[in-house]
Amino acid sequence: MSDKIKNAYKSSKNIYDDVMTQGSIFSKLYIKIFWSGTDDNEIAKKILSYIPYDFSGSLLDVPAGTAVFTEKKWEKLEKAAITCLDYSADMLSQAKARLGAYRHITFVQGDVGNLPMPDETFDVVLSMNGFHAFPEKDKAFSETFRVLKTGGAFIACFYIKGKSKITDWLVKNILSKKGWFTPPFQTEDELKETLKKYYKDIDINTDGSIVYFCCKK
Numbered sequence: 735m736s737d738k739i740k741n742a743y744k745s746s747k748n749i750y751d752d753v754m755t756q757g758s759i760f761s762k763l764y765i766k767i768f769w770s771g772t773d774d775n776e777i778a779k780k781i782l783s784y785i786p787y788d789f790s791g792s793l794l795d796v797p798a799g800t801a802v803f804t805e806k807k808w809e810k811l812e813k814a815a816i817t818c819l820d821y822s823a824d825m826l827s828q829a830k831a832r833l834g835a836y837r838h839i840t841f842v843q844g845d846v847g848n849l850p851m852p853d854e855t856f857d858v859v860l861s862m863n864g865f866h867a868f869p870e871k872d873k874a875f876s877e878t879f880r881v882l883k884t885g886g887a888f889i890a891c892f893y894i895k896g897k898s899k900i901t902d903w904l905v906k907n908i909l910s911k912k913g914w915f916t917p918p919f920q921t922e923d924e925l926k927e928t929l930k931k932y933y934k935d936i937d938i939n940t941d942g943s944i945v946y947f948c949c950k951k
């Protein structure tokens with residue numbers, strides 16, 4: 735796989751958390767102008783609420799990134815076994831700095847398109863803001879499905895195209911060129927078709943150009 739993604743996330747690792755959480759006035763403006771004000775903090779809260787605080791199973795967080803949205807929840811899930819996986823060692827090192835002290839959390843540098851786990855390993859697979867970055871999306875769908883147990887939950891959020899002209903312009907002309915996003919991107923209808931091939935009980939919602947959902951294997 736190209737090093738474009740690794741380099742992109744290496745160069746942005748110091749501003750990533752600020753932009754995603756709208757920590758500064760510039761980040762707030764960026765989100766307001768280019769993302770119709772869609773608040774990643776709110777979407778993170780919604781999708782993390784699918785996982786109860788007494789969850790005691792196994793969970794794969796892919797891509798874990800810097801754990802900016804998951805830190806507070808993961809540290810509380812002490813009965814669970816959480817695996818944080820990311821392709822970028824730079825992003826993962828920040829997740830480790832946040833969560834490395836917890837014995838119920840392990841860290842793996844790897845590729846979602848070739849997961850180093852046996853079939854049916856996890857009760858939950860969470861993919862927050864990942865599929866718009868993953869280069870091999872078909873493999874990412876089939877690998878996350880493969881490692882999920884039958885009856886397990888696949889929970890995710892990411893960018894979909896066709897909702898906002900300015901967001902689509904930004905993604906195509908800037909974010910994809912820099913390597914933070916990787917085409918092709920699906921529309922909501924195309925994603926629904928993909929999910930139907932793999933999953934049942936699909937609870938899917940959109941907020942601006944971000945889709946978020948929970949479904950069962």
Ligand SMILES: C[S@@+](CC[C@H](N)C(=O)[O-])C[C@H]1O[C@@H](n2cnc3c(N)ncnc32)[C@H](O)[C@@H]1O
Binds near residue numbers: 739743803846862869
């Ligand atoms: C936008 S960040 C999302 C991180 C985190 N889930 C969050 O919401 O803040 C996208 C992440 O995808 C990772 N990534 C890109 N391609 C990947 C791949 N093939 N396998 C695993 N992780 C990948 C990048 O390294 C980056 O950390």
